[in-house]
Amino acid sequence: MIAKSERTGFAAGAALLALAAFLPAIDTGYWLSLGVTIVMYTVLATSWALFSGPTRYISLATAAFFGVGMYVVGGGIGLLPYPVLILVAAVAGAILSALIGLSTLRLSGVYFVIFTLGLTELVRELVAWGQTTLGSSSGLYVLTDVTEKMIYWILLGLAAFVFLIGWWIRRSRIGFALRIIGDDEVVAAHSGIDTARAKIVLFVVSGTIASVTGAILAPRWTYVEPIIAFSPMISFQVVIMALLGGVHRLWGPLVGVIPFALVWDVISAQFPNQTTLLLGVAFLLIVYAIPNGFVGLIEQALARVRAGR
């Protein structure tokens, strides 16, 4: 059974996807590059919200998975073909996120946030240390014939896949269980939900997707360094964009990613030294001005229109 509103959603999604797929035909320079950024953050923010939206666990580990994916491609590009490496990255991301999920089960709230942030730093330090001790350079060259156009299309496919997964999870038992966990974890446990399992499954889904995204994007940077691959800025921006859009709807993060990426592109070109300050302002704005994101604002406006009628 598919409800009418869902059918409209599917149609809108498919139309949007088809429209987006034509972007490389219009421009292959600046706009395509901005398009890749937007689709990348759409994938990351939407998959982040799959886990963090219902559970309200703020994960800052996105960059860790992203970087691992990137390093899988960077390290193996001479040995295996690119599509195989993306699969390897998916497996690596799944294993890493399962390990983290298993060990962070008991943590909640602020401990989880700090743990995930620390984890990214830990992985980065270890990779950087391993590279300088074992190898000679501090980075890896990723030389392929994969063009930005191909990256863009692959990412679009991944985005469609993420939305399908999100839609399916919402309808499934596990999505329902997760919403109850988000409302009250004690109640969820008492009504027979295996809260640990539900959280791990979703965390693995989200981590795997982040890792695949990193793998897909590796050829975009021809030279991969720990400071680029594991940049904590990626995690922070993903959190900001998802929350800016709103995490209680599947399409919420998308509504946040597009305006943020466009504005951010202008801002970081105009004030390259003030990005940290502005990122902080964005965080504060989200907390104090738009706690429910753009989706919350849109829904409020809709409710007002309906009430006025």
Place this chain on the structure above:
Amino acid sequence: MDIIVTGLLLGGTYALIAVGLQLQYGVARIMNLANGEVLVAGAFGAFWLYTGSALTPYLSIFVTAPLAFALNWAIYRYLMLPLVRRAKSHGQLEVDSILSTFGLSFVFVGIMVAVFGGEYFSYSYLARAVQFMGEPYGFNRMVAFAVSAALCAVLYLWLNRSRAGLSIRAVAVNPAAASLVAINVPAVSTFAFALGGAITAAGGASLSTFLTFDASVGVIFTMKALIIVIMGGVAEVRGSILAAFILGLAETAVATWIDPGLTLAAAYLLFMLILLFRPQGLFGRRT
């Protein structure tokens, strides 16, 4: 032996920083992720007054600590209390306060980069070797340890002997019960939060006498303070002090034996082990 003494000296300053965060998290129950930036501001204050007006770094505490007190008072009063009032549940408050203090920390880093630039800063103060048990140690590190230890001791006595200290401890144990015995919980929380900020700034001044710092290094110290507080058990000052020494020792040992680039990794590893095996802290009781 060398490692033990250096580690303990470092741990002394860490203890002071951790106690600052503990006052904020344990009493006011706000995890202030902008804590490290206050520390860096204290370090910049010491640097600026020392190089500009030749003021002894430790005297700069009398300038920076009251400023940090006022700043943190304002943060709690005008940014955190509205969130406390708005929050429908504890989880909601936690998410909101994490995001807003993260935002604040970015804003502070941005301001400090704009004012002081992105370079590394250090200055030379009491940088001479002193013989101790047959080995040379930096005199600046020893003074930093002594000052931190003295501040910790004063704070500890004040918390345990005075009436104001008693009400702070009461709020730390149970805010709801504290308000029943006529303690103004919001006022005490605000005061503890501000005091924690002032202590952190003092820790920053002390660190700046022997460490190189830059505008964006704050987050590392936030993490270290957090690691110590969680390792020691949130409600226990003595636990934090011991945990600070453990962290100081572990970092020094890793830096000496393996690689100085891995000190942070060592700290995180310690943190993860604690979270996994004793999430209530070394001295905390299971709830």
